[in-house]
Amino acid sequence: MQIEQKIAHKVAEVIQELADQEVNRQQIVLQKTRREFDGDLTLVVFPFVKMLRKSPEETAKTLGNAILERVDEVTDFQVVKGFLNLSLSDAFWKGFLAAQVQGGEEDERKEGREEEKRRGDDESRQQGKSTGPVVVEYSSPNTNKPLHLGHIRNNLLGYSVATLLEASGREVVKVNLVNDRGIHICKSMLAWMKYGNGETPEAAGKKGDKLVGDYYVKFESALREEMKPLIDAGANADEARRKAPLMQEAQELLRRWESRDPEVMKIWRMMNEWVYAGFDETYQRMGVDFDKIYYESDTYLLGRDIVRKALEEGILHQKEDGSVWASLDEYKLDEKLLLRADGTSVYMTQDIGTAELRYNDYHPEKMVYVVGNEQNHHFKVLQKVSEKLGKPYAGAIHHLSYGMVELPDGRMKSREGTVVDADDLMDEMVATARKTTEELGKTQDFSETEKQHLYHIIGMGALKYFILKVDPKKNMLFNPEESIDFNGNTGPFIQYTHARIRSVLRKAGQKRLDAALGEMEGASINDKEKLLLNSLYHYPATLQEAAAEMSPARIANFVYDVAKAFNQFYHDHSILNEEDHAVSNLRLCLAAHTAQVIRDGMALLGIEVPEKM
């Protein structure tokens, strides 16, 4: 940040003069002053104690005086042990605020982004890197089952990370890789062919993904029936599963699909279309979208060709049975199968194909895969295999690995019917939003469409915030018994704070707000205001850090801090009824900027904020 840079620069300068020593930026630690002490910024002076050969207190005093003298914005300092607490002038804060609010923040932010993008490009050019986009893959559903809570975390994370990267100045392409082929969909197809009597989503009055999922379940239960006698006859579960007639039929269906049997293809296309219609509905409600959708049925053969070519080149080896393997000794990993003896592809082979295609499509600088941590090993191997194959994108592969969503008694198990369906959960959230809002009597003057919209925003806000506020790499717990909170550190709390501010701004009117900018000269800034300003000031840095770490949680916790700081300020001080005009104006600007940061920050999480609630 500007002021931090300036102070850090001066500190280095002073040390240079007094001790004739070089100080690197790493050693200069400036942080927000803890709230129990006076000041805005704190410099940790321990690193300089030896250089100046003074006690920590003396070092702090020396540096404090020098900074006070050389940095206009610093008006005072206090020394507490080895910590130098610096106070910034009211003029500095007012200048910051005016710059933020001025001329509609929307435009300014856009310009800022452009500039950051330019700067980012320059940096990468200097480092000799390509300047392609970041491709973010997320969602990646199978087409045999509806979306569940695990997919919700995936989708929200992927969408938010993409938004975050974009806001930090990167070019981003959002892609979805739909796993539309394979044995799983054949199972649903087979069950539908056998027991469906031509049922359609329209006839059943069901979403297509749900209907296809039902047939998948039907297949599994029918299969278990067939396995029973086999197991009684002495077979183990795996054998029984393989030998059961239904399983054999499903395999046969897969073979017919691979040979493009017209009848099978027709049913396959039809049922997948049902599923896509269902998914689209869910995606739309969730508020996520994609720039490009890849289908494995289009790409699965590509990997096979790459592998065959590499075999010819001697990079890979073949076993007696004809299967093709990559030796990964050099990476201390086991060898990896890439083609079966019968020449068909495995998962890894497909992923090589998709990576290749994606690289050719975009020449991305980075390819981010938002995939659960259960596949850590897979992506490690994918990366190494790509390297071994000499692929230019090997270094670009980045697995954004996130933790599982667990229920109080462990993972979701479709066997035990504990899967939390995505649509059902969203329904519940919106219903709770409605109930809570109506109990509070907040929507009496709302039209029916306004109400629908508000309940959707609040319900989804609660859900999204609940999921995104936890560190992606950690497993998280969801308890279906306790509904997600609307009070405290939650989405609705932040949305409410925004609505409150907007209400004040409406009362003030645009004219007054415009005028306020130029008329806060004499106003002094109190503690609560400064705390809020200090938080707001760190928004750009937080955004960059969150983008670098690909962690929406950083943004979520930041926005919560801002909202909390605002509510404390709002509780203690009146904005419009303040008699001192300059002070009232300053508060108005402060409120306006707070609303903007909340709105922007929440947008990074894919959460809308209401004008009224």
Next chain:
RNA sequence: GGUUCCGUAGCUCAGCUGGAUAGAGCAACAGCCUUCUAAGCUGUGGGUCCCAGGUUCGAAUCCUGGCGGAAUCACCA
């Protein structure tokens, strides 16, 4: 067994590249609406930051070794 990740208040989670007396929310209890939205604000209680060493002026944070949990080590995707 190997590898990776996690372990912070009763519960759910923060804690930025090592920095001050480890913070929120929920739950419990006690307060605050004739004043800009009480989905808010204030207060009380609640901690062996899994354990033991090490590095450091300074460790919840870094290193090593344990313990506990999760994932993975497929010719499933």
